[in-house]
Amino acid sequence: MSVQVNVDFDLSDVKADLDAQINTIFTSVLNNDIPRILKENDLEDPESYTLLLKNRGQTRRRQLRTIRPKYLKLGKDQPTFTFIGGEGNFEGAIEAAAAALRMAVRRAPYRTGKYSSNLGYFVGGGNVFTQMSTYGLRQYEFKQGDSIYITSPVKYASMLEAGFFSGYYKTEDLRGGILYKVAKDIAGRMGNRVAVSFEYRSINGGTFPAIRIGPLGSFSPRFDRPGSAASKRRRRGR
Numbered sequence: 001m002s003v004q005v006n007v008d009f010d011l012s013d014v015k016a017d018l019d020a021q022i023n024t025i026f027t028s029v030l031n032n033d034i035p036r037i038l039k040e041n042d043l044e045d046p047e048s049y050t051l052l053l054k055n056r057g058q059t060r061r062r063q064l065r066t067i068r069p070k071y072l073k074l075g076k077d078q079p080t081f082t083f084i085g086g087e088g089n090f091e092g093a094i095e096a097a098a099a100a101l102r103m104a105v106r107r108a109p110y111r112t113g114k115y116s117s118n119l120g121y122f123v124g125g126g127n128v129f130t131q132m133s134t135y136g137l138r139q140y141e142f143k144q145g146d147s148i149y150i151t152s153p154v155k156y157a158s159m160l161e162a163g164f165f166s167g168y169y170k171t172e173d174l175r176g177g178i179l180y181k182v183a184k185d186i187a188g189r190m191g192n193r194v195a196v197s198f199e200y201r202s203i204n205g206g207t208f209p210a211i212r213i214g215p216l217g218s219f220s221p222r223f224d225r226p227g228s229a230a231s232k233r234r235r236r237g238r
Contacts, residue, residue: 026069026079034064034081043083050217054080061220084217090142096186096194097121097148097213098134103182104150104211109172115160118152122203122210129203147219149201150179151210158200161209162227177226183211187221198223 035044043049046064053062056073072079101119108116121137122129125145132140137148151157163169165177174181183198190196197212199222209226212219 022074023069026072030064030067030069038083041083050084052082052084052217052220054082059221061217082217089215090137090146090148092190092193093148093195093213093215094134094137096190096196097137097150097211099190100150100182100186100211100213101134103185104179107174107178107182108152109160109164109169109174109178111172113154113156115152115154115157118154119150120152122149122151122153123147124149124203127202127204147212147214149203149210149212150182151201151203151208153203153206153208155206157208158226165226177209179209179211180223180226183223186211186213191221192216195219195221197221200224 038044038049051062051064052059053067054077055071056075057077101121104119105116108119110116121132121134123132123137123140123142123146124130125143125147129149130140160169161177161179164172164174165180167175176184180198183196187196194216195212195214195218197219199210199212200207201210201212203210209224
């Protein structure tokens with residue numbers, strides 16, 4: 001004869017107590033500890049720094065005044081606040097962009113018409129971008145909101161990115177995409193020094209898959225999935 005015994009515990013009160021304690025801790029961090037640290041480092045003015053908050057597995061650019069204690073979550077990784085003071089320095093971004101372009105050229109499929117020969121840098125922050133050489137990047141007067149984009153502005157660039165990302169194209173082993181894979185590699189190597197994204201960007205009349213690079217904190221990194229509904233909507237300008 002088998003015997004089954006179920007032992008249930010009601011831990012709702014314990015969880016409520018823990019949640020209350022965590023909320024109290026984060027309230028103190030936001031209202032007392034962080035302001036004190038910012039004051040010690042002459043960063044009291046919100047306009048004098050960029051805040052990157054790593055929480056729930058994602059890093060986003062945030063405003064300190066809008067963060068609520070209940071939004072912060074303890075887990076495998078604790079929330080991390082990174083305050084970046086001063087104006088964005090593009091020296092590191094140019095270094096990362098040069099490395100990314102070299103990797104992209106090496107990874108570019110060679111049976112795709114003019115894709116490889118058109119890979120290059122595009123600089124801007126709105127809808128108008130200027131194509132540049134590495135020398136041009138080093139001489140350029142970057143403005144607030146500018147980023148460096150690496151792409152090949154050929155009409156079939158999005159199709160190639162999605163096809164190789166998914167493994168649909170078998171001519172070469174480029175699973176993981178062309179620029180998407182390079183962006184991920186650069187983010188892994190240099191993401192603690194510069195901001196890196198892979199996104200679909202409207203550049204001078206067309207929308208193309210592109211690696212975006214800028215000073216750390218200049219934008220919130222994101223990685224659009226090639227061939228996804230989101231990337232298709234961006235390509236259609238929605």
